[in-house]
Amino acid sequence: MVGCHGGETPRHRTSAFVVDGTLAIDAGSLTSGLSLKDQNRLTACVISHAHLDHIRDLATIADNRLQAGADTLQVGATRPTIDALKKHFFNDIIWPDFTALPKGESPAIRFVELDIEKPVQLGGFQVRAIEVNHTIDTAGFIITGQDGSLAYSGDTGPTERLWELLNHTPDLKALLCEVSFPNVEQALATASGHHTPQTLAADLVKLVKPKDIPTLLYHIKPVFQAEVEREIAALQGFNLQVCALDQQFSF
Ligand SMILES: [Zn+2]
Ligand SMILES: [Zn+2]
Numbered sequence: 001m002v003g004c005h006g007g008e009t010p011r012h013r014t015s016a017f018v019v020d021g022t023l024a025i026d027a028g029s030l031t032s033g034l035s036l037k038d039q040n041r042l043t044a045c046v047i048s049h050a051h052l053d054h055i056r057d058l059a060t061i062a063d064n065r066l067q068a069g070a071d072t073l074q075v076g077a078t079r080p081t082i083d084a085l086k087k088h089f090f091n092d093i094i095w096p097d098f099t100a101l102p103k104g105e106s107p108a109i110r111f112v113e114l115d116i117e118k119p120v121q122l123g124g125f126q127v128r129a130i131e132v133n134h135t136i137d138t139a140g141f142i143i144t145g146q147d148g149s150l151a152y153s154g155d156t157g158p159t160e161r162l163w164e165l166l167n168h169t170p171d172l173k174a175l176l177c178e179v180s181f182p183n184v185e186q187a188l189a190t191a192s193g194h195h196t197p198q199t200l201a202a203d204l205v206k207l208v209k210p211k212d213i214p215t216l217l218y219h220i221k222p223v224f225q226a227e228v229e230r231e232i233a234a235l236q237g238f239n240l241q242v243c244a245l246d247q248q249f250s251f
Contacts, residue, residue: 179195
């Protein structure tokens, strides 16, 4: 867990996770939370959607890796996300186009288009992008390695297809699920395409698999951290854990 919050303070970092040191999931804190050595060890990063809290450190990791002479970082995302990154982020205005730097050599980053539900090999894992339900085009991911599969919800409110596919993923070892707002802010959560503990619980029961599957929760808004944690603690029948910075899990 490099970053696992829905906002930033000195004690909260925006979404970024690293699997086995090589594959990053989202880039909200890849440079604020990782040493240079660990940044350069990454071979790929999958990006769920183009919101700033999930892409921001692509800017600084691309720059750092270029200076370090690191290999090209493969950046996997769906077509709408790649288009947004090219047009609004690596556009030679907000930030240089690091897909074309350094000049004449292998670039700092390279985009790899992920077709929805089509498996792609990235960072030593098989990655499948699944459409979820947020305010812009957003993917969750099913990431499969030798030891099993990990699911990442992306930013989403209630959704169906992710759970359908997970019900056909027999080696599923753990879930990384978003939850952002307390129940009292349900209208805001619904309008912004996020979960509250009550909608999360209603979604988790769509998973037919054993209810004790480890479910790690991220993207809580810092302002509501304590309130959301209290509501999560009151949910019965699941194996829920709120992610903490720099925590490590083995599956
Ligand atoms: Zn978002
Ligand atoms: Zn977000």
